[in-house]
Amino acid sequence: MAAESNSASRPSGTNGADPLPKLAFLGPIGTYSHQAAYERFGDAVSYEARSTIADAFRSVDESFSLALLPQENSIFGSVVETYDLLRDPSLGHTVWIRGDVVLPVQHSLVVRSGTRLSDIRRVFSHEQALGQCVRFLDAHLPGVKKEAVPSTAGAAETLSKDEDMRDAAAICSKFCTKLFPGLEALHEGIQNESHNFTRFYVLANTQTAALPVTVEPDEYCHALLRLHLSPPIAGKHLKKKELTITDILLEVRLSASRIDRRPSLTRKDEQFKDVYLVEVMADASQYGEGERERRWMIHLRGALLTIQTIGGQGELIGLW
Structure with a gap:
């Protein structure tokens, strides 16, 4: 099971204090799942990326407190893999759904710091994200080369690590600029559909104990x-x-x-x-x-x- 720790929410020093509760999310680091989890729990948990939704689900046990599972997108509908996992007999016995998080999906055009729009000759991102931003690309970057990669977050990480990519841009969440050094969001909200939301379930290893960060209950x-x-x-x-x-x-x-x-x-x-x-x-x-x-x-x-x-x-x- 692939795992990757994220330093964005790791405390600078625990000084012998109890370790933070662990939360598994669909990785890699910088995905919208990661962003949704961070917006819900902030620095109160330690984040670990998983390669599949099933891996995130199966991470939760006595020593691993939480996971975040994508449940539905307002454009693409229910996440079938998550609903298949909801049939698992462990649910309702050792793990429970304890809440939900709704995240507006906002794609940004992210570049290495100092890169201008006129410098960009290629844009890379997940295939779906490229399609979701085609209107912006056609209007502002006509003729640029579009390159599909496995994830939006992976595109941002590659851009951050390669100093020679000053003619490139990644389509990803602005959240990635907090995680990967040397990046900035040149344009925000570039997706075709402005009303694009993803809802996530919060999975926990307890039915009633308080979660690391409480939220104001709704009506x-x-x-x-x-x-x-x-x-x-x-x-x-x-x-x-x-x-x-x-x-x-x-x-x-x-x-x-x-x-x-x-x-x-x-x-x-x-x-x-x-x-x-x-x-x-x-x-x-x-x-x-x-x-x-x-x-x-x-x-x-x-x-x-x-x-x-x-x-x-x-x-x-x-x-x-």
Whole structure:
């Protein structure tokens, strides 16, 4: 499993203090996943890059506190690899979803310090980022050579290390200029779509303990449920009635903010038997000041018991 530590959030000196909690993210250093994690936790954790989303997910254990997983992009939709991992049986038992982070995806034209727009003869970045910035490139850098590389952050790192690249630019996050020396953002927000956001899940090895940095709670309580539907049951006139996800949500009276489904890992012998991943929410004001978390948990436990009573299976895999 590839790992890479990041000094951007490492303290200058611990003086014998307890080590910082570790957080795994989809690398390399300088990715938007890294930026989202840093904006959420700042210098309160130690960051370690992983080569895949699955590697970041599987990093979390008793000694490794946190991970950040990309969940959805507002343009490209759900991240399938993350949703496949949400089927893992460890979720809801040893690891939990404990929050979310939404990051505006803002591409910048990054150059070595002192490089002017007129100096640029080539631009390199991830293939997707090059496509997302084609309007800016056509308008301001017509005819420049476009070179695809494995990641936006990798483009910035290469630019930083090679002093001969004064005729080059990288498309990446401005965050990279904080990580790699000798770089500056020549233009910011150069992507075609201004409304481009990625949402991430915060994964932790504890269900209830406080995270390293607390955030002001919003007006809603959130949870992520993993639901399995039962086989058909006898209904009126002895006909078989299949339990549906709608039946479950109506019965438990929970508001679903999103519903996703993936093929079940436990019912492979049955065709098209899926596991449903349902985000639910409730108005926090109904639980009273200081009682929010406890009463929300009671509400959810009651809902899971009801699901079992009507023939389904439910697990609480996320709470925030």
